[in-house]
Amino acid sequence: VKTNSKLEKIWDSGGFIVTSECGPPRGADGDIVRKKGEFLRGVVDGVNVTDNQTSVVRMSSLSACAILKGMGLEPILQMVCRDRNRIALQSDVLGAAALGINNMLCLSGDHQKFGDHPQGKNVYDIDSMQLIQMVCRMREEGKFLGGDEIKGKPVIFIGAAENPFADPFEIRAARLGKKVKAGCQFIQTQCIYNLEKFSRWMQMVCDRGLHEKCAILAGVTPMKSVGMARYMKNNVPGMDVPDEMIERMKGTPKEKQAEEGIKICVESIQKLREIPGVRGIHIMAIEWEEKVAEIVKAAGLLPRPEV
């Protein structure tokens, strides 16, 4: 089934996809979402809306997606298995489709230990792989997981995340293979700083022919400072920041570090575009949405295609 997703249309037309993300606020002010969305208008093809990322309570992803949709943007609903069981997940998928949200990203979710409610109980009724499979079946067969018929199939383009830098490295491409088999159509990767390792992973992905079945979007995050680079290296699980990246930031005067971070990001995008199989870029400018336009422009990715 073809969806109305802009991402799917660009993928079908052989184009290069650019996405970014918008982290919802820690409060009920919808104008913050609107402001962040405005920064991304005309700059990217789709906007991920994170789902209580790092297990910190925020405005719901679905609500923020609805706000962005209302602005004429193309939201990508992130949905984690940490907080909802199969009943709630399917209910939200139906709701998203009803609101005209064309894309979703199926994730396990960060463990609640990292968030502001470490005392909470997690759900993990199903995992991200099973979530992909469930949404795919809802769309293709019009069936709930329980087997009942859905009246009004949710026509949603299905994506997932993959971290090429997590262990065990040797099964990371196989893991992506399972996601593709489950029905995943696009992948956004973890932030890439170690391009050499990413290339090796990409080679494994291409060897399995996965790049032809699924759009691989390479993830990038601009560093604001050497402090952020160090934090990412030492404190964010599954993040691979090479020492030379830290050194380069360290060797830059403090007031110029943000600029240097953007420069590194743009250089990375240019290199990533050349890696066989890469079909797009996912820019995660954490609480720095206003810089996305500058990055996309500097990387030579403007204007975005009209589809």
Place this chain on the structure above:
Amino acid sequence: MIVGNRKEFQEIVGMLGSNRRVLLLGCNECVTVCGVGGEKEVGVLASELRIHWKTAGEAFEVREHTLERQCDYEYIDQVRSFVGDYDVILSMACGAGVQYVAEAYKTKLVMPAVNTTFLGVTVEQGVWSERCQGCGACILDMTGGVCPIARCAKSLMNGPCGGSSGGKCEVDKEVDCGWQLIIDRLTELGQLDRYEDIMPVKDWRSSREAGPRKRIREDLRL
């Protein structure tokens, strides 16, 4: 075996409140093996309590008694003749034992001296580790003998999350990533191709999700 931790002394004292005649009940099974509620631990806690109240200058009486098991009525019944002499039964068994004692002595206060934690194994002297969550539908044949439900912090069934690093879990660098263990085992067994199969969604009805579980074996009933 069932593994537990003894509660902090101050918590136990607070729980006992004004009850000064205590029947301290140990259990000779799992909690003895994991060194938390057997005869020896009953002796230690009884001494602590006696010293505490002696120092406070207050009257206090504790009787030490360790049963073969607290999860079978015939053993619990062995204290019936003197249970009336005490204000409270302080049980050092697992949560199952505490509850079964309470069921047997309906008018008696029964309190737990132990926090029951998990089903696990003895890794080395003094170290225990969780292995099973009693989900009621074992899949160990498919996962190289390592349980993803019990040993992955997210109970993921189709592989490691993005936080697996150097064989350790993102939640705690001291904890092995369950999926790294599974992949290692499957590799050793020459069964890594099994990883390519998508594990279907789990039917949690065999687990706690269908409410408290009960098992009846008609062939064993009298």
